[in-house]
Amino acid sequence: MTLAPDTVSHDTVSPGRLTDLFQLGLDAPICLTWELTYACNLSCVHCLSSSGRRDPRELSTAECKAVIDTLQRMQVFYVNIGGGEPTVRPDFWELVDYATAHQVGVKFSTNGVKITPAVATRLAASDYVDVQISLDGATAEVNDAVRGPGSYATATRAMQNLADAGFRGFKLSVVMTRQNIPQLDEFKAIADRYGAQLRLTRLRPSGRGADVWDELHPLPAQQRQLYDWLVARGEQVLTGDSFFHLSAFGSALPGLNLCGAGRVVCLIDPVGDVYACPFAIHENFLAGNVRDAGGFESVWKTSELFTDLRKPDTGGACKSCGFYDSCRGGCMAAKFFTGLPMDGPDPECVQGYGEAALTSLGAASSVAVPRPSVDHSHRTSPSSPRTPVPVTIAPRRPPSHDCDESPLAGFAAQ
């Protein structure tokens, strides 16, 4: 998921910082994440949207096209389409074509399941479509432990198909974990082998990610290793501005370096709900729905939540920290889903304040950590231990007459 554009520059006439301009929000999002479906062929343990099963209330093709019309009117340059696995929607290619024909560029994230040689050829021919293949381990062993058996082979085949079709510069997207940070150089080598660009993003305790956060999130020494590696690579490696909390190590990483939630980015989920960011699928961050009167434009411009998020940061408990100007207090979603206050340190604060806050939170056992409000996980892979469910089976009476099996049987005619 991209939180902010991967490559940014600005004119040098005015001295004002972009961060200060963007704090107050924009007329339209710079980029917007749109999850087209909660359906997915995989069940990644860290899925930020707890995807798996399709939601029956999913936006129809016509409703999706109406959203695209709105985005065109608002001049949203491009959307990051994700899911779920967006390519399993039968109308996926139709929607991609509709968007690009309406001056809305598309970058979509996929596990590669539908990227056949024919699809790759088609994608290579478009200037307005970019592809992002998800891979969370440089080896099948590390990847499949998180994304499921066979997922490494699927992603590799997709990358080979894109490379064979002549698609240069597609993205290889990796969520950084404790297990794959030692593989940074190998990821770069894989991206180079397929003519792709490497894109690294941060693991969040969002969705099912909350369940595995303690085992998967990078250790403090690995944060430093990642920061040094990114600084050395500069703009060669994209990050979607996802590691701005690491800027407190020293110089800022390329990008906007601020939390863009509700200010420059937001999320539209498969049922049309608009959240402040892709990592915050929770009712506390729900701004409205594209099906509401006024549609997406009105949610973006006038929702109470977004108006509130655009107020200048107070800094809260972090304000007295000398590094606040670098990290801006870190990621809102990471704080929220680990139970930390919004105006306090990020759980992975590189100065160690987050760890201290988590420790004192753990000591206060009365504090409940918020859970995601939406869960579409496959029911075939339970995330919690199964316990017997007590059921009472009503004694079955024989039908009183032939029609008694009808659901309406027994209803007295008015």
Next chain:
Amino acid sequence: MSSTAGSVATFDLDRAWRVHPQVSMRPEPFGALLYHFGTRRLSFLKNQRVLAVVRSLADHPSARAACTAAGVTEAELPAYARALAALAESTMITERTLHDSRP
């Protein structure tokens, strides 16, 4: 410093320029956002005057004329030349040739 100086030297204020045909511009309260569909890069114009200059490049015989028309003073010109050089370097703006059709 040397790279900045180099860019200025190579940006010719007296030539004709225009916004790249694959670039989309969106006005914002602080200036504008530019997005290049070819390079997938984003740029920001941080005030209204630089936006006025960029917008009107195609209507003037030179970048210098566009600056003058937008009210850029002689003293301010080097700063605007640097901004335009940066935009040219990222191909947000390109030199206009005789064969270019006007947008």
